[in-house]
Amino acid sequence: MKKTITANIGSMVFHVDEDAYELLFKYLTALKARYQGTEGNEEIINDIETRIAEILQSKINSAKQVITIEDVNSVIEVMGKPEQFEDDSKGEKGNQNKTEEETSSVKKLYRDDEDKVIAGVCSGIGAYFNVDPLWIRIGFILTTLLFSTGIWIYLVLWIIVPKAKTTKEKLEMKGKKINISNIESSIREDIEDLKAKFNEFKDEAKDTLKKNKKKSRKGFERFFHFIFSIIRFFVKSIAVIIGIVFIFLGVFLFIGFISSFFNALPYQIGEIHLSISNISIPALLGVIFPSSFYIYVTIIGIIFLIATPLIMFIYYGFKLVFGFKYSNKIIGFTSFSLFIIGLALCLISAFQVVRNFSNKGIVTEKFISNVNNEQKIKLDIKSGSDETALFESEALQLGQLGLVTEDGKNILFGEPKVEITNNDKSNEVEVLLLFSARGESKEVAIKNARTINYPVSINDSIIKIPRYFVIKDNLKWRQQQLKVQIKVPSGSDLVYTKATREFMDKMN
Amino acid sequence: MNSNIENNKAQMRKGVLELCILSLLSQKDMYVSDLLEAMKNSQLLVVEGTLYPLLTRLKNDQLLTYRWEESKMGPPRKYYKITPEGTIFFEELKLTWNDMIQSVNKIIY
Numbered sequence: 001m002k003k004t005i006t007a008n009i010g011s012m013v014f015h016v017d018e019d020a021y022e023l024l025f026k027y028l029t030a031l032k033a034r035y036q037g038t039e040g041n042e043e044i045i046n047d048i049e050t051r052i053a054e055i056l057q058s059k060i061n062s063a064k065q066v067i068t069i070e071d072v073n074s075v076i077e078v079m080g081k082p083e084q085f086e087d088d089s090k091g092e093k094g095n096q097n098k099t100e101e102e103t104s105s106v107k108k109l110y111r112d113d114e115d116k117v118i119a120g121v122c123s124g125i126g127a128y129f130n131v132d133p134l135w136i137r138i139g140f141i142l143t144t145l146l147f148s149t150g151i152w153i154y155l156v157l158w159i160i161v162p163k164a165k166t167t168k169e170k171l172e173m174k175g176k177k178i179n180i181s182n183i184e185s186s187i188r189e190d191i192e193d194l195k196a197k198f199n200e201f202k203d204e205a206k207d208t209l210k211k212n213k214k215k216s217r218k219g220f221e222r223f224f225h226f227i228f229s230i231i232r233f234f235v236k237s238i239a240v241i242i243g244i245v246f247i248f249l250g251v252f253l254f255i256g257f258i259s260s261f262f263n264a265l266p267y268q269i270g271e272i273h274l275s276i277s278n279i280s281i282p283a284l285l286g287v288i289f290p291s292s293f294y295i296y297v298t299i300i301g302i303i304f305l306i307a308t309p310l311i312m313f314i315y316y317g318f319k320l321v322f323g324f325k326y327s328n329k330i331i332g333f334t335s336f337s338l339f340i341i342g343l344a345l346c347l348i349s350a351f352q353v354v355r356n357f358s359n360k361g362i363v364t365e366k367f368i369s370n371v372n373n374e375q376k377i378k379l380d381i382k383s384g385s386d387e388t389a390l391f392e393s394e395a396l397q398l399g400q401l402g403l404v405t406e407d408g409k410n411i412l413f414g415e416p417k418v419e420i421t422n423n424d425k426s427n428e429v430e431v432l433l434l435f436s437a438r439g440e441s442k443e444v445a446i447k448n449a450r451t452i453n454y455p456v457s458i459n460d461s462i463i464k465i466p467r468y469f470v471i472k473d474n475l476k477w478r479q480q481q482l483k484v485q486i487k488v489p490s491g492s493d494l495v496y497t498k499a500t501r502e503f504m505d506k507m508n
Numbered sequence: 509m510n511s512n513i514e515n516n517k518a519q520m521r522k523g524v525l526e527l528c529i530l531s532l533l534s535q536k537d538m539y540v541s542d543l544l545e546a547m548k549n550s551q552l553l554v555v556e557g558t559l560y561p562l563l564t565r566l567k568n569d570q571l572l573t574y575r576w577e578e579s580k581m582g583p584p585r586k587y588y589k590i591t592p593e594g595t596i597f598f599e600e601l602k603l604t605w606n607d608m609i610q611s612v613n614k615i616i617y
Binding site: 010011012031035038039040043044047048050051053054057077078079080081082084085 | 540541555556557558560561563564565567568581582583586
């Protein structure tokens with residue numbers, strides 16, 4: 001329930017809320033002060049009052065009979081504050097500074113439709129930061145060269161930044177430059193505001209001590225108002241900080257994400273390496289998926305799935321920092337849909353991968369050599385030192401296999417399982433290789449198992465086997481495994497080289 | 509620097525606004541709302557409040573006059589009408605304006 005006041009505005013009768021009445025009264029008083037001493041000032045005020053009455057008349061109907069503070073605010077917006085009037089009545093110079101201050105509180109980012117190349121984003125930003133749009137455009141082009149980041153940022157800004165349509169918006173757009181110091185000054189304004197409120201409260205408190213109870217209740221209200229102002233100030237500051245963190249994190253992750261699509265530069269901050277390997281996402285997908293079709297499906301899926309939330313992240317960051325209230329259900333809905341589509345595409349691909357792992361195929365190969373009784377047999381497990389270094393340093397783990405890139409070519413590799421048993425039946429050294437892999441059918445699985453490359457040599461009593469098996473041709477990751485079974489005649493001793501011993505120790 | 513530009517713009521708008529009011533009123537007599545309606549789409553009017561001091565000044569300069577007309581909707585309305593002096597002034601202003609546009613455009617581009 002609210003108290004209303006009956007007011008005569010421009011010879012019409014209105015029921016006005018108390019707060020609305022106060023605001024309107026202040027507004028008209030300010031107007032009167034503005035035209036004090038101007039010829040025909042009363043007439044001007046009367047005309048304005050008549051117009052206000054007309055606007056207010058349009059805001060009431062049988063359902064809404066009372067003028068609220070919102071109505072008065074919208075009237076003031078349409079009519080303009082006294083400082084915004086552009087006329088040559090006296091006191092122009094004196095008021096000029098005031099005008100500047102007044103408009104300085106309004107600073108908004110818009111797209112400039114009148115000076116546009118694509119959508120006016122750059123010229124809008126240029127107006128916002130008070131720099132030549134040309135530099136902004138160059139900046140966008142340069143960042144576009146860096147993993148196309150510029151294009152994405154541009155698209156986001158295109159969607160979220162409103163176009164300057166009305167004259168008021170166009171003036172706001174060009175109004176006052178905005179930079180870090182202005183953001184700072186806006187926060188400082190808040191602090192000043194707070195101080196003023198505090199002083200007000202202090203005075204009020206003094207008064208209350210002297211005066212009656214009714215007044216003290218008002219002081220109490222002011223106290224809450226003051227507390228509320230402090231909270232509001234902190235919330236605002238925190239929002240700006242969170243927003244900045246959002247933007248930085250978002251842009252950072254986004255650049256990382258985009259760069260993972262290209263043959264991955266191992267980017268670095270100070271001493272911290274952030275790259276896991278030098279394998280790009282498309283290269284990795286190429287190793288997993290059976291056809292390029294599913295690679296594209298997955299890439300699009302991943303982009304939607306990861307880029308959409310990141311862009312929203314950056315979007316909310318900007319929203320928090322610049323405090324624009326432009327919100328659009330379409331943005332939320334679109335990004336959510338894209339996210340779901342991305343998820344669906346990834347699921348389709350995942351299903352395809354599962355299908356490609358459904359059957360197992362095994363291929364065997366046997367090497368035999370006759371040895372004399374009680375002859376020493378030497379087992380040598382080794383690989384070239386270059387290979388070892390490559391495999392151990394930059395491999396991307398895919399299950400038990402590792403993926404590396406060498407001279408632009410992808411290589412899968414893995415360690416065999418070596419088992420040593422006694423051969424009681426004969427004087428033969430036997431090396432049995434069991435290659436296994438998976439595929440969508442038994443035949444394909446066997447074919448995949450055959451892609452494993454593992455050269456074994458047996459020379460009399462010396463068995464040489466490689467440290468790693470590798471897959472170089474027809475490269476697909478199908479959980480390839482290799483078991484090496486070595487059967488040694490019971491009478492013979494098996495001798496390890498140093499590298500072999502290390503390998504065997506590590507394996508057990 | 510910035511305030512200068514704003515000031516210049518305001519000055520320019522103000523001059524042109526007068527011309528527009530006179531032009532509209534030379535076609536027919538108008539009520540303030542009609543004037544506002546006619547100018548709404550142009551970017552000349554930042555806030556409505558600008559209009560009233562201007563109308564009063566033009567009236568005081570005897571370029572305009574007005575009459576009261578009864579309205580069904582509310583109190584009587586002020587209808588503005590251009591005076592003979594106003595018409596002469598407008599014609600002159602229009603000539604100056606056209607000349608100015610031409611010469612300025614030659615210089616600017």
